[in-house]
Every structure is written in C-alpha cells, then in structure tokens.
Amino acid sequence: MKALLTAAKESGGGFSGIRISTRPDAIDSDVLTLLKDYGVTAIELGAQSMDDGVLTLNERGHSAEDIRRACKLIKSFGFSLGLQMMTGLYGSDFEKDLRTADEFISLSPDTVRIYPTVVMKGTALERYYLDGTYKPYTLEESVELCAELIRKFEDKKIKIIRVGLHYSDSLIKNGYCQNYHPAFKELCESKLFYNSFLEKTKLLESKKLDVTINQKSLSKLYGQKKYNLHAFEEMGYILNILFDNTFEKYEMRIGVSV
Numbered sequence: 001m002k003a004l005l006t007a008a009k010e011s012g013g014g015f016s017g018i019r020i021s022t023r024p025d026a027i028d029s030d031v032l033t034l035l036k037d038y039g040v041t042a043i044e045l046g047a048q049s050m051d052d053g054v055l056t057l058n059e060r061g062h063s064a065e066d067i068r069r070a071c072k073l074i075k076s077f078g079f080s081l082g083l084q085m086m087t088g089l090y091g092s093d094f095e096k097d098l099r100t101a102d103e104f105i106s107l108s109p110d111t112v113r114i115y116p117t118v119v120m121k122g123t124a125l126e127r128y129y130l131d132g133t134y135k136p137y138t139l140e141e142s143v144e145l146c147a148e149l150i151r152k153f154e155d156k157k158i159k160i161i162r163v164g165l166h167y168s169d170s171l172i173k174n175g176y177c178q179n180y181h182p183a184f185k186e187l188c189e190s191k192l193f194y195n196s197f198l199e200k201t202k203l204l205e206s207k208k209l210d211v212t213i214n215q216k217s218l219s220k221l222y223g224q225k226k227y228n229l230h231a232f233e234e235m236g237y238i239l240n241i242l243f244d245n246t247f248e249k250y251e252m253r254i255g256v257s258v
Contacts, residue, residue, distance in 0.1 A: 005038035017041025025062040027070040032077045043074050044082030049089055050103040057091035071107045082111040087145055088137040089117050090128060094145055101149050105156050112153055113162040116142040119176040129176065139179045147191040154250055163188055183224065190223035196252055197232065206256040208238045214247040
C-alpha cells in the first residue's frame, strides 16, 4: 500500500486527490492518518448490506456496526465518504435492501454505488444457486428495486456514481448472467420515469397530456427501445413533450393539454 501511494505522491501531478476503496473493518485511525499523509481524499467502503444476518451468510467478515464505526471515523478525518451496496445477496430480500439504503442515507455518504448480485462460477454462491438454496432476483426485479434506490438517494442529494456492473468478457464467460444487463442503469432510470408517470397520472381523467422534463432526460422518459413511450401509447395517452432545462434529472411535471 505504501509503495503504491508513494508512487502516486512522487508522480507529482495532474490530479487533485486519490480515491480508494476498502473493507469497513480495515479502517482505523492509524490507517486514516497514513492515507491523509499520502494525498488520499475519498474512501469508499464495500459495505454491501446493513443486515448482520446477510453479512454473516455471505461470509463478509464484518458487521453492520463495523460499517457505522468506519463511516464516522472517515468523516471525522475529513475524507469524502462513499458506500458500495450489493442488492440481492444470499439471504436478502427487497425489504432488507431498502432498509440498507435507508441506513446508508442516515450515514450521510457523499457517494454511493449500487451493484446487483451476479452469481459467478466456482463460488459458494454458485452451489447455493444450483441446489436451489439461493434464488437471485430476476432482471425485472433488480430493475424495479434499483429504480427505487435511485429515487431514495437522489431525493437526499447523494451522488450515485455507478449502478450495475461494468461489462467484461470474464463476467459473461464466468457468470450466470440472466439478471445482468450491460445498460442496467438505463433500464432503472427508465423504470423510474415509468413509475413516476403512472403515479402522477392516476388521478387525471384526460389522456392528452403535457409532460415537462429536462431535455437531457428524454431518453429516460422514452425508455430503452422506446418501451415506455409505446406502453403509454397503448394505454391511450397522447403526450406533448415540453422541456425545461432547470428541472432536475429525474424531475417531471404532468398537466392536461389544452
């Protein structure tokens, strides 16, 4: 660790700080003092879940209290705090994952990452999957859940810097990827707009609507391959899309067209 940090420090340049990720139980005052001296500015914790039962079943080797303690210590040293969450772990469910998100919010991180669980070959989780002990979320279930997680974090102005796993040949070759999608975040954002549209229109009698969004959010409203748009049209809606670029990324206003 010191060798890598020294190389970065002695390079002198071109960056304003170093971001690292580590385990919650690897954090103590001595480590943080060292990281501070070498120019580290942001620390992400592979927290994954705030449910002790889930952490134990997945042999994470740390507790929820370890996460809380590490977060408090990191913030007290002035580092930017990031938390990484893994949804659909062995022993988890929607309720536990939503509670994890709520507790993450209570810890006031600056950033979060959301990674749905993908079963990899040659792991204990593969054995549980093949013998039926573990049933991963379907892609549709993951999208539904993670759309809600995006809404939760966005409402609290917590920056989401990643949703879903990066594509790699190794992932596709060595994973059971029925619940993986290379454009997973796009699917979640489209689902968020879909759910928001249905919520906002359920009390409106007219099917002819003005929909105002930020122009950059148009593809999210339409959905991948225009899934949302086609669904709304099948429901009988006639949409007049308007743009207000002062709107937040996921903000949407709906009114009856005149």
